[in-house]
C-alpha cells in the first residue's frame with residue numbers, strides 16, 4: 163500500500179469507534195479520489211462518504227456525494 | 238398453572254356491584270401467564286403512558302424506551318414535533334438506538350448502516366445491491382421507512398397504543414381532559430432535574446394504582462400530611478372506564494413563609510383550596526394544584542416490580558427554572574417524594590400478601606373504596622370479563 167493509503171487506512175480504523183461523522187466522510191472522500199481509477203473502489207468509498215455526510219447532517223455535502231454516486235453508477 | 242376457567246369466574250366477580258365484588262384474582266399478581274395476558278390486553282392493545290415530552294427537549298433528541306418489552310423510539314423532529322417509532326431497523330430488525338442521544342443528521346443503523354431521517358423515511362441503503370451499489374429492485378425505500386406507533390400527548394405525558402387497535406387518542410383522553418379543563422391547555426414548565434425522581438417498588442403496578450386511587454389510607458399512612466389528611470376533607474374522583482382518584486378540599490401549600498409558586502392564570506375559585514389526584518388507567522397519575530402539576534408514569538418492569546417516574550411542572554418559566562425558586566422546587570419535590578415513599582411499604586406489603594394461597598382478591602369498603610373498585614372493574618373488562 164502507498165504510504166498515503168496506509169495513513170488513510172489507519173485513520174479509518176481509529177475513527178471506527180464512532181462519532182466524528184464529518185471526519186469519516188472526509189477520509190472516504192479522499193479514498194474515493196485516490197482510488198478513483200478503480201470504479202468499484204470509488205463507488206465503495208463514495209457510498210461510505212455519503213452515509214457519513216447524512217449522519218453528520220451536512221445536507222449540501224450529502225447532496226453532492228449523492229450526485230457523484232449517481233454519476234458513478236452507484237445509485 | 239393458570240386455570241382459565243377459574244380466572245374467568247374470578248374476573249366476573251370483580252365486575253359485580255361494589256358491595257358484592259371481590260378484587261382482581263391473585264394470578265394477576267403472581268402468575269407469569271396471567272401477566273403476559275395482561276401485558277398484551279392492557280398495555281399493548283390499549284393506550285398507556287410511555288414517557289414525557291421533556292425527556293427529548295431539543296430537535297434531534299431521541300430516547301429509546303422499553304415499553305413492557307416493546308422497543309420504542311421517541312424523537313423530537315427538526316420542526317419541534319414528537320414522533321414515536323418502533324426502535325428497530327427494517328432490514329434485519331436490529332435495535333436502532335441503544336441510548337439517549339441527539340441526532341444532527343440521519344439515524345444510522347449500527348449493523349449495515351441503513352439510514353433513516355427523523356421523519357422516518359429510509360434515506361440510504363449502502364451496498365444493498367452489492368459493494369458500492371446503493372439500490373436494489375426488491376427494496377422499495379418508500380415502503381421501508383421506520384414504523385410509526387400511534388401516540389398522543391396530554392400535559393407533556395406521552396401515550397402510545399402499540400397495537401394500533403385502540404380507540405382514537407382524543408376519545409381515550411377526553412374524560413380527564415374535561416375534568417382538568419382549566420389545566421389542560423395551560424403552559425406548563427418542567428422544573429428541571431430537581432423536579433424529577435423515581436421510585437423502585439417491589440410490587441405489581443396495579444397495587445400502586447389502587448393505592449393512589451383512594452384517600453382511605455391517608456390518615457394511617459401519611460401522618461406528616463396531617464393538615465391534608467383528614468378524611469372528611471377528601472372526595473372521590475370516579476369516571477368509570479377512564480380514571481378514578483381523590484380530591485382534597487384543603488390544599489394549602491406552606492413550603493416557605495415568604496415565597497410562593499405563582500398560580501396558573503384564570504383558575505376558578507374552586508382551585509383556591511382544591512387539588513385533585515387522578516389515576517388515569519392503566520399507568521398514569523395526573524395531579525393538579527393551582528401552583529404546580531405532577532405526573533407519574535408506572536413502568537412495569539416485571540410482574541412484581543415497578544418503576545414509578547415522577548415529574549413536577551410549574552406555571553411559569555421563572556418558577557420552573559430560576560435560582561430564586563430552586564430551594565422551593567427542591568422542597569416541593571422532596572415533600573412529594575416523601576409522601577410517595579411512605580406508600581411503598583403498603584404496595585410491597587400487598588404484593589407479599591398476594592402469596593397467600595386462596596386469597597380471594599379481598600373485599601371493598603363501599604364508602605371508601607369505590608375508586609379502587611372502578612380501577613379493578615376496568616382491568617377486568619380489559620381482560621374480557
Ligand code: FES
Pocket residue numbers: 326327328329330331346347348349350351
Ligand atoms: S439491520 Fe439495520 S442495516 Fe441491517
Ligand SMILES: [Fe+2]
Pocket residue numbers: 448449454455458459576580
Ligand atoms: Fe398514599
